[in-house]
Amino acid sequence: MSTATATATATGPRTRRPVRQDPAERRRALYHLASPVSVLTTGPESRMHGTTASTVTLVSREPLLVGVVLRAGSSFARRAAAEGRFAINVLGGDQAEVARRFADSGRPDGSAQFAGLAWTADPYAQAPLIAGALAHYTCRFHSAHAAGDSELLLGHVVRARADEGLPLLSYAGRLHAGTLHPAKEAAAS
Numbered sequence: 001m002s003t004a005t006a007t008a009t010a011t012g013p014r015t016r017r018p019v020r021q022d023p024a025e026r027r028r029a030l031y032h033l034a035s036p037v038s039v040l041t042t043g044p045e046s047r048m049h050g051t052t053a054s055t056v057t058l059v060s061r062e063p064l065l066v067g068v069v070l071r072a073g074s075s076f077a078r079r080a081a082a083e084g085r086f087a088i089n090v091l092g093g094d095q096a097e098v099a100r101r102f103a104d105s106g107r108p109d110g111s112a113q114f115a116g117l118a119w120t121a122d123p124y125a126q127a128p129l130i131a132g133a134l135a136h137y138t139c140r141f142h143s144a145h146a147a148g149d150s151e152l153l154l155g156h157v158v159r160a161r162a163d164e165g166l167p168l169l170s171y172a173g174r175l176h177a178g179t180l181h182p183a184k185e186a187a188a189s
Contacts, residue, residue, distance in 0.1 A: 012154060034171040039089045039102045039133075040068060043126030048111045049167040051076040052103035054170035056088055060156045065142060069150050077144045079154045087127035090135040093166040093177030098130060100175075103184065124158060135162040 035057075041050045055069035066088065070077055080086040091099055098117065107113050118131035122138050129136045139155025169176045 008111040015182055020096050029051050031173045032171070034169050035174075036184075037091050037099045037168040037170050037175060038068075039091060039098060039130060040076055040080075041089065041125075041127040041130070042076070042085075043088045043109055043121055043128065045121065045126070047083070048114060048128060049076060049079050049109075050113050052099050053088075056090070059154060066137060066139065066157055068153045068154050068155070070153055072146060072149050072151050074151050074153075076153050077177070080141050080153060080155070081144060083127075084127075084141050084155045085125040085127065086139050086141065086161045087122050087129055088135075088139065088155070089128075089133040090137075090162075091130075091168040092132055093168050095130075095132060096175045096177065099168060122159075133163075134165050134167055135160065152175040 035054050037052065037054050038056045039050050041047040042048065042052055051074070053068050053070060057067050059065040059067040066089070076086075101117075102113065106110070108115075114128055117128075119128040120131070121127070122129050122136070125138050127138070130144060136159075137157050138156070138159040142156045144154070145152045166177060166180060167183055
């Protein structure tokens with residue numbers, strides 16, 4: 001068999017069989033993906049907006065891109081695209097109430113979302129950088145892509161800063177804060 005034939009056979013269409021598993025069981029299993037909790041923000045002050053996200057990940061090192069998964073039709077993704085920039089605030093373990101505030105669909109619009117919260121405006125994005133966050137990533141909007149019932153927002157990181165502390169994590173459908181323990185190393189034989 002030639003290489004071209006082998007490649008075509010290996011990559012050709014295959015018959016797909018239906019997966020027989022309870023959809024609720026699959027969803028329950030996917031809640032076991034631990035991820036840091038972040039608040040995404042846009043500015044300037046006259047058009048500020050924030051939202052909680054628990055799926056932020058490094059997508060590319062060159063160029064330096066991060067990806068954020070949001071629900072399809074997210075108003076945040078539209079605002080980030082319109083402004084051309086946004087910020088990601090990676091929350092610390094003591095910031096669960098901040099995460100809940102920006103996850104609440106009944107929160108007020110605009111700058112009222114940030115009332116009583118310590119923050120400074122990022123010089124580039126004009127987006128709020130929330131005090132006490134473990135890390136701040138200032139991003140230039142790269143693109144947004146539909147992905148099933150979600151939207152993938154990509155940002156080019158133009159500035160990043162990190163502090164010491166423990167993260168706020170989303171795991172098994174709840175927020176978790178606590179001490180991280182490094183995994184034990186295997187003993188050398």
